[in-house]
Amino acid sequence: MKLAYRLVLLVLLLQGTATVTLWTLSPTDPAGQAVFATLLGIDLLGFALVSYLYRSEKAAAGFSRPWVLVGCAMFAILLLAVLVLA
Amino acid sequence: MAAEDETKGPVDRLVRWVDSRLGLSHPLLRPVPLYALNPFAWLGALTVVAFAILAITGILMMLYYVPTPTQAYASTAYIFNQVAYGRFIETVHLYTAYAMVLLMFAHMMRGFFVSVHKRPREMMWLVGMLMGGITLGFAFTGYLLPWTVISKSATDVAVGMISQLPPPLASFVSFLVVGPGGDTGELLRFYDLHIVVLPAALLLLLVVKMYMLEAHGISDPATKRGRAPERQRTAPIFPDVTLYLLELAAIFGTGMLLLGALFPLNLPPGYSPTTAGQYTAQPDWYFLWLYQVLKISAFEGAGLTGLPAAVATGLLLVSLFLSIWFFRKGQWPLGFLGLAAAFAFGASITILLAVTLLFAVLFLLPFLDVDEKRAIQHRPVFVTTGAIFIAELTVLAYWGLITPGQVIPTWEGAAVVGGTAAIVALGSLVAFRFARTRQAPEASA
Numbered sequence: 001m002k003l004a005y006r007l008v009l010l011v012l013l014l015q016g017t018a019t020v021t022l023w024t025l026s027p028t029d030p031a032g033q034a035v036f037a038t039l040l041g042i043d044l045l046g047f048a049l050v051s052y053l054y055r056s057e058k059a060a061a062g063f064s065r066p067w068v069l070v071g072c073a074m075f076a077i078l079l080l081a082v083l084v085l086a
Numbered sequence: 087m088a089a090e091d092e093t094k095g096p097v098d099r100l101v102r103w104v105d106s107r108l109g110l111s112h113p114l115l116r117p118v119p120l121y122a123l124n125p126f127a128w129l130g131a132l133t134v135v136a137f138a139i140l141a142i143t144g145i146l147m148m149l150y151y152v153p154t155p156t157q158a159y160a161s162t163a164y165i166f167n168q169v170a171y172g173r174f175i176e177t178v179h180l181y182t183a184y185a186m187v188l189l190m191f192a193h194m195m196r197g198f199f200v201s202v203h204k205r206p207r208e209m210m211w212l213v214g215m216l217m218g219g220i221t222l223g224f225a226f227t228g229y230l231l232p233w234t235v236i237s238k239s240a241t242d243v244a245v246g247m248i249s250q251l252p253p254p255l256a257s258f259v260s261f262l263v264v265g266p267g268g269d270t271g272e273l274l275r276f277y278d279l280h281i282v283v284l285p286a287a288l289l290l291l292l293v294v295k296m297y298m299l300e301a302h303g304i305s306d307p308a309t310k311r312g313r314a315p316e317r318q319r320t321a322p323i324f325p326d327v328t329l330y331l332l333e334l335a336a337i338f339g340t341g342m343l344l345l346g347a348l349f350p351l352n353l354p355p356g357y358s359p360t361t362a363g364q365y366t367a368q369p370d371w372y373f374l375w376l377y378q379v380l381k382i383s384a385f386e387g388a389g390l391t392g393l394p395a396a397v398a399t400g401l402l403l404v405s406l407f408l409s410i411w412f413f414r415k416g417q418w419p420l421g422f423l424g425l426a427a428a429f430a431f432g433a434s435i436t437i438l439l440a441v442t443l444l445f446a447v448l449f450l451l452p453f454l455d456v457d458e459k460r461a462i463q464h465r466p467v468f469v470t471t472g473a474i475f476i477a478e479l480t481v482l483a484y485w486g487l488i489t490p491g492q493v494i495p496t497w498e499g500a501a502v503v504g505g506t507a508a509i510v511a512l513g514s515l516v517a518f519r520f521a522r523t524r525q526a527p528e529a530s531a
Contacts, residue, residue, distance in 0.1 A: 027170030034347040037174050041343035048336035051329045054097060058326075078344065085347060 004053045004063060014075065015046040034085040042078050045071065101325050115300065117320035118327045122304045128334055129193035130214075133221070134292065135335040136186035139342065140224075143179040144281065151231070153277035155269040158233035159356035166353050177346040183225060185342060187372045190221045198451065198472045201460035202305045208452035210302070213295045215449050220288045225372055227263075227280040230273065238357035239367035245272075247380050308460040366491040375479045378486030382499030402431035413467055419515060425470060426511040430504035444475050463521050470514040477510045478503060 018039040025039075026032035049071045056063035094102070125132075150169055152161040165172040194214065197203060203211035230241040248259045263279070265271040321327055355361050369377045409424025432443055447454060455468045462469050481502065485494075 028168065028172075030173060030350060033171055033174040034350060036171060037178070037343040037347035041340040041347070044336040044343070045340045048333040048340075051333050051336075055326060055329055058098075074340070078340070081344060081347060 002057075004057050007068065008050050008053055011046045011049050015043050018042040018046075031085060035082055038078055038081045038085060042075065042082075045074055045078065105324060115323040116303060117322050119304060120319050120321060121307050123321060123327070123330055125334060126196055127304065128331060129189055129196060131331055132334060132338055133186055133189040133193055135338055136182050136189055137288065139182045139339065140179060140186065141285070143175045143182070146175050147179065148281065153231070153273050155233060155273055158231065158273060162232040162234075163353060163356075166351075173350060174346060177349075177351040178342055180351055181345050182342050183228060184372075185338070186221060187225055190218050194218055194448075195472065195476060198448070199462060199469065200305075200308045201455070201465070203452040203455065204305075204458075204460060205452075205456075207298070207302055207305060210295055210298045211452045212449070213291050213298070217288060217291050217295070220284055220291070222372065223284050224280065224288075225370065227276045227284065229370055230276045231280065232353070233273070233357050234354040235357045235361040235365050236354045236368075239362050239365055240369045241276075243367045243377070244369060244373070247376075306460075308462065368486075368490045371483060371487070374484075374486035375482035378482040378489075378494070381486070381489075381492070382494045382496060398431045402428050405431060410467070418466060418518060421467070422470065422511045422515040425467065426504075426508040429474065429507040429511075430500070444471070444478065447471055448475065463518070463525070466514070466518050470511055473514055474507045474510045477506050481506045 022036060022039050025036050027036070049068070052067065052071070053063055121127075147165055150161055150165045150172075152158060162176075166176060167173075169175075197211070197214070226241075226244065229237050231237070245260075245264055248263070249256055263272070263275055265275055267274070321330075368374075405424045405428035409421050409428060412418070412421035412424055429443075451468070455465065457465070459465060485502065
């Protein structure tokens with residue numbers, strides 16, 4: 001399978017997990033709200049990455065690895081934030 | 087057609103289905119040149135995205151907020167502590183409002199430096215300036231609404247400053263934002279302006295600006311490299327440009343959410359005359375520069391008066407004239423010196439005049455910077471003026487932050503404002519000289 005498709009599957013998995021976790025949080029607890037914001041950020045960033053991969057594949061030029069690495073680094077920061085805030 | 091569809095992937099087929107039903111790729115919006123697909127060209131669009139986030143979070147807060155002096159703070163605290171995700175919504179609303187002010191400023195200054203205001207886009211620039219004013223109006227009116235001791239005290243200072251304006255303008259602005267109804271009337275006016283009048287005005291101007299954008303298209307790049315043939319190709323508005331913009335919006339939204347999660351808002355105490363006495367009133371960061379300007383000129387006096395003021399005004403005009411003359415003759419060092427001198431003379435008459443002069447230049451830019459040349463290296467006067475503008479705002483804001491409530495002697499203000507202008511002009515001179523010496527061998531080669 002192409003690397004872009006594998007990345008999309010990984011991102012979708014992460015987005016799915018984030019979305020499911022959203023529903024387990026307490027909506028009035030400050031820590032719960034902070035984790036909610038971070039998980040929502042993961043969903044948004046996932047959308048941006050999938051959209052970028054789609055555009056790149058469509059243009060047949062392929063995606064830029066540095067940009068995808070930046071995206072992965074942002075995911076890592078968000079996941080770290082979830083761990084710290086939880 | 088059906089055979090062609092079968093060869094496409096499921097995402098492509100979905101996109102084509104949506105497009106065929108909604109007509110998104112119908113040529114209503116013109117394609118976008120590839121050189122414009124960079125984040126800096128979309129700062130204005132991101133400002134609109136920030137406005138959309140503010141509208142959504144604002145509408146959610148409107149469901150619980152009560153705009154009366156006795157209920158405003160209590161209802162804000164209720165949203166904060168009792169409403170599901172209320173603290174999150176308030177935090178994101180505040181940070182996105184800050185981001186909208188920053189994005190608006192960045193969008194304006196980028197346009198200034200890359201000459202988007204030149205023919206035929208003069209009116210777009212003026213409409214954009216009005217939209218910038220409305221954005222600051224949003225920040226001003228929204229700040230009071232939580233009715234905290236900080237927001238009410240700072241607004242009281244700002245309302246007090248309105249009386250320093252020329253009489254007819256002071257009466258009009260005072261009627262618009264304060265009225266005869268005391269605190270109750272003032273809060274209601276701020277609320278109405280914030281949720282009805284300003285959004286409606288902004289949306290109207292946005293439609294006008296978008297119409298003009300479609301008529302004129304995105305401005306050409308200021309450099310030859312940007313106008314290279316391979317960069318003149320275009321991308322369709324749907325799906326390419328739409329997805330690109332959504333990606334930027336998603337990344338921006340992620341940043342706001344992460345900021346909100348890591349630095350959640352803490353609600354300051356509610357306003358009462360007793361608690362107000364314990365705080366030094368100070369506006370939020372985006373108005374600190376104005377606060378500092380008025381602390382110098384309005385509270386301490388109007389700088390030079392009488393004959394010295396007339397002499398300084400004369401010197402200002404002579405310096406400005408000489409500066410332009412020297413620049414036209416290619417005598418850049420003397421031109422920069424004249425520009426700095428004009429600014430210093432302006433500052434000695436009144437700081438407010440000097441800053442007003444800068445804003446006047448900014449607003450009337452399309453009618454002052456009329457030369458066909460658009461590249462930065464060919465516009466030393468305006469590029470230097472823009473750099474002075476940014477430096478003055480930054481210095482005044484920081485100065486205002488570290489001197490809360492202090493009255494600044496006028497001579498000190500003139501020294502700092504004039505000194506900042508002189509330092510930036512000198513730096514600009516060195517940079518332009520350096521750029522010219524580097525270009526000269528390339529040209530001879």
